[in-house]
Amino acid sequence: MNSFYWLTASLVPVLGATRTLREGAAIGVCAIVISSLHQLLLAPLRQRLATWAYVLASLLLLAALASCLQLALRAWLLPQAIALGHYPALLCLQCLAFDHLLPGQGRWRLLARHLGAVLAICLLLGALRQGLADLTGLHLASLAPGALLLLGLLLALYNRLRPGLAHSRRQGKR
């Protein structure tokens, strides 16, 4: 499984809700909380339910979790909740995609790794966007299209620096 599927699954909140470092941290933590609770609550149901019932149960649990998350944000982090808008609710899509993408074996290790990566990307994007907007006055950085460009640049940089895999000389040899 390609790890870019994972990034795509969490793309909308990652791009939309990382205007500042605080926002990035908030959405990253929200993603970790809701995804791990979702997986935790689904674990006992996975073996017991047929596929159709499992999907429905997953949706019901997600609706409850997203509502509780919104309420908690409003109660204790109201200014952040207003800044984040509907993005915490959109994390549900990410949870559904994760549930679908996770293999039967070693789910938790993989989930932890990917959630860690999502948090890191959120923090990095938040810090960079806030820095660019505040220090250089580059206004594009605080808008969603700017976030997409920045994420593209970061991915390019990552691919260039990544040790080992997928060097250009290996292309086409699979």
Next chain:
Amino acid sequence: MNRLARDAGLLLLTGALAVSATLAWRQWTGTAIASAEKQLQSRQRLAVLPEGSYDNQPLDTPLSRPAAQRPNSRILAAYRATRAGEPTAIILITQAQGYAGPIVLSIAIATDGRLIGSQVVEQQESPGLGARLADPHVDWLGQFANRQLGDRWALKRDQGDFDQLAGATVTSRAVITALQEALSYFDEQRSILLEGTAHE
């Protein structure tokens, strides 16, 4: 068939648990949300007043708003800030039509009719253009501090005194008009706002 009934039962149980947990959570966070909203509202509306310039709770005693409808804006609420029983400022919450939706402003006016300051409470202007209205780095609203009704309330391109927010002429004009109308409202209703008894 047996399997189907078991699945349906388990699903029903999950749904019931999910709904009741959500309702219980809402009940539990209700007071925290209400107090957070009240705190945020008072911060948004009272931040225009300098620290220590009042010692009452202005938001607890809204004033009556006679003839609140202006030609281009609407006064949503009026509050009186007092220190040692003497009025020091009137806070008007006004709503004007911006480019993308209503703009709600909190405007503090001193007893001599001078504008102390103004702040955005709500807006839906275009990100990067009109939305910079609320950006503390740009501080576009800062240029209106200490202005009075006698000034030329228009953009420089309209032969007025004020700079416009770059790329957001409609927003700029709407805000300037709303500020001017708030000042003229204060001028008209001065005696009622400053002396009239607060109503519930």
